[in-house]
Amino acid sequence: MSNFDQGEKPETGAAKAGTTRRRRWLIWLIVPGVVIIAVSLFLPSPPESDEAPAPAAPTEVVMQLLPSELHEVRRAALRDTVQLTGSLVPGRELTIAAEVSGRIEDVSLREGQAVKAGEGLVTIDVEALRNQLEQQQSTAQATLAQLDLARAQLRRTTDLVGRGVTSSSSLETEAANVAQLEANYAALMKQVASAEDDLSKARITAPFDGVISKRSVNAGAFASPGTELLQLVDISELILEGGIPVNYAPRLRVGQQVSIRVDGIPGRRFEGTINRVAPVAVAGTRVLPVYATIANTNDLLKGGMFAAGELVLEETQDGIGIPTTAIREDGDKTYVLRVEDDRVVRQEVEIARTWNRGRTSEIASGLDAGDIIVSQAMERLQDGTRVNRIGAAQ
Known part of the structure; x- marks a missing residue:
């Protein structure tokens, strides 16, 4: 059976010519691409450069410092104190x-x-x-x-x-x-x-x-010898009846200064003087009673008030003291970080002694009044670090 008989139409001459032309165009498009790929495979690759590309310059870190993290060096009185707490009683009571x-x-x-x-x-x-x-x-x-x-x-x-x-x-x-x-x-x-x-x-x-x-009595009542009538107090001076650990006894003496705060009177401090020291600690407590006279010129203080403050064991009137937290150590060297313009620099110091139960260090040399130092132990802050100060130093 012929193709015509099977339902297929015979191609005409024009159709065959069109098909032939399309095949030729495809050949012309494919052949150049194949040639280019073959040439690139056989050509040698360009030589690699011996120098690596230069890395980008790192951005300098600037650390911000708060006022609480800075300290302005000053000359002032330095004290060694011990905590003192107790109650106020009238200086005279009858x-x-x-x-x-x-x-x-x-x-x-x-x-x-x-x-x-x-x-x-x-x-x-x-x-x-x-x-x-x-x-x-x-x-x-x-x-x-x-x-x-x-x-x-x-x-x-x-x-x-x-x-x-x-x-x-x-x-x-x-x-x-x-x-x-x-x-x-x-x-x-x-x-x-x-x-x-x-x-x-x-x-x-x-x-x-x-x-x-x-x-205690009214008019008309009968009194006999010993009957309590009145109670009279003198509060022009009050006595602070307090106590401190007995191990401080060798450093106690009459005349030492006391500075106290009183519950109910915020923002005020009252000064006094030790006038008596008990010879024996309270049994079972290892607390030594001490008695300080507190002036009450404005009658603000009343008997029975609770007071807390510091007893000055020793002091110097003109010294350079900085927070001990500002001290850094490098081997046998002791130094602080001083703020100079917009950077911190290492400044070696010599420590004379510590005050205020170790919280303040007296500087013998290395710092002058007016210097600004970093008062906190900030590990990321090193010599030469650029800083930005926010507010005034404390």
């Missing part, structure tokens, strides 16, 4: 009690009122005491009259005995009578003085300038 029996006539003062020395505080009814005094005075006067009479009689008897008119036994009797009356009169005068003293004690006055801190 409980005033009745010394005689009687009914309270007047007690007008109340808690918080100030009084002056010699000002009346309490008056006790003294009528019974006054009567007793008058009785004692009358008895003494009567005895004195008897004594004067006995003395006159003794003088007469002595004269008679001298002239031989009267026996000597009468003289002895008269002399014994005078002696007895003199003894009675002396005893009565002591009773009069005691009654006068009791009468004076019925009016109670302030022994010193102070403030009434407690009142």
